Amino acid sequence: MKKLVLFIPLVVVLGMGVFLYKGLFLNPQQLDSALEGKPIPAFQLEVLEKSGETVTNETLKGKVGLLNVWATWCPSCKYEHPFLMSLARKNILPIYGINYRDERALAIRELSREGNPYAINIYDHDGRLGLDLGVYGAPESFLVDHKGVIRYRYAGPIDRNVWKETLYPMVQQLQAEAAKDGAS
Amino acid sequence: MKGFSALVLLLSMATIVNATPVDTYEFKSVDNQKRALSLAHSLRCPQCQNQNLIDSNSPVAQDLRLEVYQMVDEGKGDDEIVEFMTSRYGEFVLYKPRMEAKTYVLWLGPIALLLFGGVIGFFFIRKQRIAESNNQELSSEEQQELDRLLKRDAK
Numbered sequence: 001m002k003k004l005v006l007f008i009p010l011v012v013v014l015g016m017g018v019f020l021y022k023g024l025f026l027n028p029q030q031l032d033s034a035l036e037g038k039p040i041p042a043f044q045l046e047v048l049e050k051s052g053e054t055v056t057n058e059t060l061k062g063k064v065g066l067l068n069v070w071a072t073w074c075p076s077c078k079y080e081h082p083f084l085m086s087l088a089r090k091n092i093l094p095i096y097g098i099n100y101r102d103e104r105a106l107a108i109r110e111l112s113r114e115g116n117p118y119a120i121n122i123y124d125h126d127g128r129l130g131l132d133l134g135v136y137g138a139p140e141s142f143l144v145d146h147k148g149v150i151r152y153r154y155a156g157p158i159d160r161n162v163w164k165e166t167l168y169p170m171v172q173q174l175q176a177e178a179a180k181d182g183a184s
Numbered sequence: 185m186k187g188f189s190a191l192v193l194l195l196s197m198a199t200i201v202n203a204t205p206v207d208t209y210e211f212k213s214v215d216n217q218k219r220a221l222s223l224a225h226s227l228r229c230p231q232c233q234n235q236n237l238i239d240s241n242s243p244v245a246q247d248l249r250l251e252v253y254q255m256v257d258e259g260k261g262d263d264e265i266v267e268f269m270t271s272r273y274g275e276f277v278l279y280k281p282r283m284e285a286k287t288y289v290l291w292l293g294p295i296a297l298l299l300f301g302g303v304i305g306f307f308f309i310r311k312q313r314i315a316e317s318n319n320q321e322l323s324s325e326e327q328q329e330l331d332r333l334l335k336r337d338a339k
Contacts, residue, residue: 034274131251
């Protein structure tokens, strides 16, 4: 019994070692979103392409959707763009763009040149919606369920792997939930 | 002499620049400014991971510190401002995590380890003392035996 007591410090140190070792492999760039489980923050902003027309958080309800924060000044967004295009072609879910702290003319030109994967583009010129969403860089994407609740946030460019392994299974699950509730 | 005064002027200008990391924001009062700066110092920039809102030049940090300044000037309390930040960026933005079930290990762990070490140390020292005091006391028979052995060796 007494001998066993002597091993307690070893066990404690090993335990801490395992804990800290695991910490080495966490990605500090991927913070938990504080907004998961909360509705999209209320907003009223203009459509990127039509300056008179407004979008609100209510517009985005009713369907499982992907909110994608992008800007022309963001190099990773350009990397992400072709994948978003192919995703849009598959018609799995609407992709809503949040054009974040950008110049309207530049953004419109970029979309007409590279293609527009977005069902609606929200023009967030002063970054207020981005701030309310807890965006700290672009690109960031939010999976939103049919009730307009943010269910998942992904920081960084979406590519085939991220979509296949993380996002698509969640989309399927959210769409199943939506079907159960009788939404389209 | 001229060079020296120029240097002094330059240095004093440098301190002025350093003293106002406030961009160009004008506070309503000096107290507000103090409170806002200390708050912004205690909040972490979500993008740059290990800089506070004042130290960082990233656009997000700029936005957020402006937000902090404005909220202070609007008369919002510290709690309210911290709540505003954590509801968007999570607990991560707090350099000093809040005391709650999730962070008990963080707050109480060191104290527990210290206590644990103290207890072990206490028992260890006591055991040594007991062992020492046992060693020192020879019975009279042992003493006689020792004397006899020493004498024999001396011869």
